[in-house]
Amino acid sequence: MDKKIIQELINRYVSVSFEVNKKAASLIKCQIGEDLTIDQHYILGYIQRSSECTSTELAEAFEVNKSAITAIINRLVERGIIQRTRDENDRRVVYLTLTEKGKELHHKTQEKVHLLVESFITQFDEKEITNFINTYEKLALILTNMKKAEVGE
Amino acid sequence: MDKKIIQELINRYVSVSFEVNKKAASLIKCQIGEDLTIDQHYILGYIQRSSECTSTELAEAFEVNKSAITAIINRLVERGIIQRTRDENDRRVVYLTLTEKGKELHHKTQEKVHLLVESFITQFDEKEITNFINTYEKLALILTNMKKAEVGE
DNA sequence: AAATATAGTTAAACAGGTGAATAGTTTAAC
DNA sequence: GTTAAACTATTCACCTGTTTAACTATATTT
Numbered sequence: 001m002d003k004k005i006i007q008e009l010i011n012r013y014v015s016v017s018f019e020v021n022k023k024a025a026s027l028i029k030c031q032i033g034e035d036l037t038i039d040q041h042y043i044l045g046y047i048q049r050s051s052e053c054t055s056t057e058l059a060e061a062f063e064v065n066k067s068a069i070t071a072i073i074n075r076l077v078e079r080g081i082i083q084r085t086r087d088e089n090d091r092r093v094v095y096l097t098l099t100e101k102g103k104e105l106h107h108k109t110q111e112k113v114h115l116l117v118e119s120f121i122t123q124f125d126e127k128e129i130t131n132f133i134n135t136y137e138k139l140a141l142i143l144t145n146m147k148k149a150e151v152g153e
Numbered sequence: 154m155d156k157k158i159i160q161e162l163i164n165r166y167v168s169v170s171f172e173v174n175k176k177a178a179s180l181i182k183c184q185i186g187e188d189l190t191i192d193q194h195y196i197l198g199y200i201q202r203s204s205e206c207t208s209t210e211l212a213e214a215f216e217v218n219k220s221a222i223t224a225i226i227n228r229l230v231e232r233g234i235i236q237r238t239r240d241e242n243d244r245r246v247v248y249l250t251l252t253e254k255g256k257e258l259h260h261k262t263q264e265k266v267h268l269l270v271e272s273f274i275t276q277f278d279e280k281e282i283t284n285f286i287n288t289y290e291k292l293a294l295i296l297t298n299m300k301k302a303e304v305g306e
Numbered sequence: 307a308a309a310t311a312t313a314g315t316t317a318a319a320c321a322g323g324t325g326a327a328t329a330g331t332t333t334a335a336c
Numbered sequence: 337g338t339t340a341a342a343c344t345a346t347t348c349a350c351c352t353g354t355t356t357a358a359c360t361a362t363a364t365t366t
Contacts, residue, residue, distance in 0.1 A: 001279050005279065006271060009274055009282060009283065010270045010271055013270055013274060013286055013289075014266065014267075014270060016286060016293050017177070017289070019297075020289065020296060021174060022216050023293065023297060023299075023300055024170070024296060025216075026216045026300065027296065027300065030303060039353070040352090054313075055313070055314060055315090056313065056314080062175060063175050064354065064355085065354070065355060066313080066314065066315085067315075067316080067317095067355075067356085067357095068353060068354050068355075069314095070314070071352080071354080072352080074315090075351095075352080090362075090363070091361080091362055091363090092314070092361070092363070093312090093313060093314085113167065114163055114167075117166055117167060119299070120292065120296065120299065121159065121163060121166060122159065124288070124291070128288055129162060129288070130162065131284060131288070132284075132288040132289070133162060133165050133169060135281055135282070135284070136166075136169045136173065136285070137165070137169050138277070139173055139273065140169050140172045140176065142273050143172075143176035143177060143180065143273065144172075144176060146180060146272070147180065190321065190322085192321080193321090207344080208344075208346090209343090209344065217323065217324085218323070218324060218325075219344080219345065220323085220324075220325080220345090220346075220348090221324075222345095223345070223346055223347080224322070224323085225321080227346095228320095228321080243331075243332070243343095243344085244330080244331060244344095245331045245332070245345070246331095246343095246345080247345065
């Protein structure tokens, strides 16, 4: 690729990804801000999808230290949204699950986020948005490999 | 578009955007974390590109309250990275500029971010990444309009 | 049995965020 | 020309999320 073209693509990528992130976060917050923060929403989603979720697993998935997870979980436990259960075989590990209240709350916020994403995805034609998401997923893969390479060094 | 296809696209979009954001933020932090936070880096970039930058302008661009900007600016002023200058005609407004030290620091972090983005962008063929960024920019436009519509309501 | 590793928590410190109150400075209205 | 309204920026109290280091408790290795 031509150097100039690459430089231009980099600049465009940096500014557009910044802009989309800010705008999307702001719109999501408008929708669910009274119930959950964005991070809390994603944490609940992860716990619900995972069968036996632990702090360590969350810390790896969200790429933060375990103590950051502890803090988030504490707030959600205090609000009666998730619960901790010790593993009887290995008493070090603690499984995290959503309470009934937590499930209802997450279902509600999930739906709002879904509708929001739907409202902009449907403004593209199918081919374009499918190509976009395909490339986006390739990018995710590339970043994962870069991350691994960095840790492996 | 078929409803099922839409649902699938939404799910893929939500998870891939989450993943890319986390991974990218984590990689950028590895590169510049000792000098600046990611937000600080973006703030400096914005100030440098803008001719007469004010708190209000930053607050709008970053979609946060002005008091959040004041806090960030205070930390950067304390470190001698940016400086405040009052407008002589309208003494309410304060212009923000980078000090020499700030310019050097931002140049350094800017370069690192650039190299990082280059290292993954060049793994795509030109046509694919150009299409991707084009659609990404359309998305930014759509989100901006949604934001406006929401505020206008 | 002792050393090592693992899972999770705690505490102090910091960055970033909100919302309400405030200070100071225009601008508009009367 | 004074008063009221609007605007720019800041401060304060409080919240969320993050890191690092120290610590508790339990398993595993040697």
